[in-house]
Amino acid sequence: MPSVEDSSQKRSLQALFLALVFCLFAVLLVIYGARQWYPPAASQHAPQVDRMMNYLLLTTGVMLLIGHFVLGFFVWKFSRRQPVTQRLATARTERRWSVAVGIIVALVAEGGVLYLGLPLWGQFYGLAAPADAVRIEVTAEEFSWNIRYPGQDGAFGRTEPELISLNNPIGLDATDTAAKDDLLLLAEFYLPIDKPASIRLRSKDVLHSFYLPHFRVKQDAVPGMSIDIWFVPTKEGDYELVCTELCGFGHYQMRGLLHVVGEQEFQQFLTEEPPFLY
Numbered sequence: 001m002p003s004v005e006d007s008s009q010k011r012s013l014q015a016l017f018l019a020l021v022f023c024l025f026a027v028l029l030v031i032y033g034a035r036q037w038y039p040p041a042a043s044q045h046a047p048q049v050d051r052m053m054n055y056l057l058l059t060t061g062v063m064l065l066i067g068h069f070v071l072g073f074f075v076w077k078f079s080r081r082q083p084v085t086q087r088l089a090t091a092r093t094e095r096r097w098s099v100a101v102g103i104i105v106a107l108v109a110e111g112g113v114l115y116l117g118l119p120l121w122g123q124f125y126g127l128a129a130p131a132d133a134v135r136i137e138v139t140a141e142e143f144s145w146n147i148r149y150p151g152q153d154g155a156f157g158r159t160e161p162e163l164i165s166l167n168n169p170i171g172l173d174a175t176d177t178a179a180k181d182d183l184l185l186l187a188e189f190y191l192p193i194d195k196p197a198s199i200r201l202r203s204k205d206v207l208h209s210f211y212l213p214h215f216r217v218k219q220d221a222v223p224g225m226s227i228d229i230w231f232v233p234t235k236e237g238d239y240e241l242v243c244t245e246l247c248g249f250g251h252y253q254m255r256g257l258l259h260v261v262g263e264q265e266f267q268q269f270l271t272e273e274p275p276f277l278y
């Protein structure tokens with residue numbers, strides 16, 4: 001007959017084995033999930049955003065691991081003490097440890113993100129787009145993107161909500177001379193490489209979110225507000241535009257295409273695309 005000590009040792013080994021299986025499962029899951037990381041970066045500020053994301057994932061990941069190892073250690077070491085007759089630490093010590101760990105976690109994770117992210121935020125939301133930026137206006141609606149270029153005159157024509165119809169999705173006012181040469185595209189647009197692009201975001205109905213994953217650009221479109229964003233594309237190619245706000249039944253089909261092209265091709269697009277009101 002096995003002694004009490006033998007069977008307790010066996011139980012410990014079984015528990016250790018189980019813990020290792022769970023650890024292995026978690027590690028494999030992380031490796032599997034990390035196969036597809038961010039899409040290749042295609043804008044000037046993208047590396048800075050990635051740096052911030054990597055920092056946040058790495059620090060919070062390491063702290064999570066440390067927390068779980070410490071928890072596991074305590075469970076391992078103290079769970080078989082029977083019965084519990086006294087506290088292992090005074091209430092005051094427990095409180096101090098809790099507060100100290102909370103502050104350290106906040107400083108490392110949040111402080112680091114603010115340190116890396118605030119200059120970037122200041123650059124893109126604190127400053128207006130450079131004067132030579134290509135200006136476009138994006139009006140989101142259930143479930144597409146209306147994309148407008150000001151045309152040769154460089155001025156956007158007037159729009160009126162009362163003029164919105166099936167054939168005039170943004171309510172462009174034909175009596176306004178600035179509106180005559182405005183270009184209007186549906187869910188597809190062009191931007192020149194290495195030149196700032198300034199986008200004025202609006203929404204006709206509900207909250208949408210303008211997301212260009214390759215450019216690390218994401219901004220909500222809010223009904224009743226005009227929100228300006230800008231970025232500099234640095235790689236030619238065709239890129240997906242998606243809505244990242246669950247905006248209704250057709251949300252899944254609210255996709256678009258951004259072509260980043262050379263300056264010459266961009267000028268060609270501007271001259272060949274017929275104005276909306278021609």
Ligand SMILES: [Cu+2]
Nearest residue numbers: 208243247254
């Ligand atoms: Cu949407």
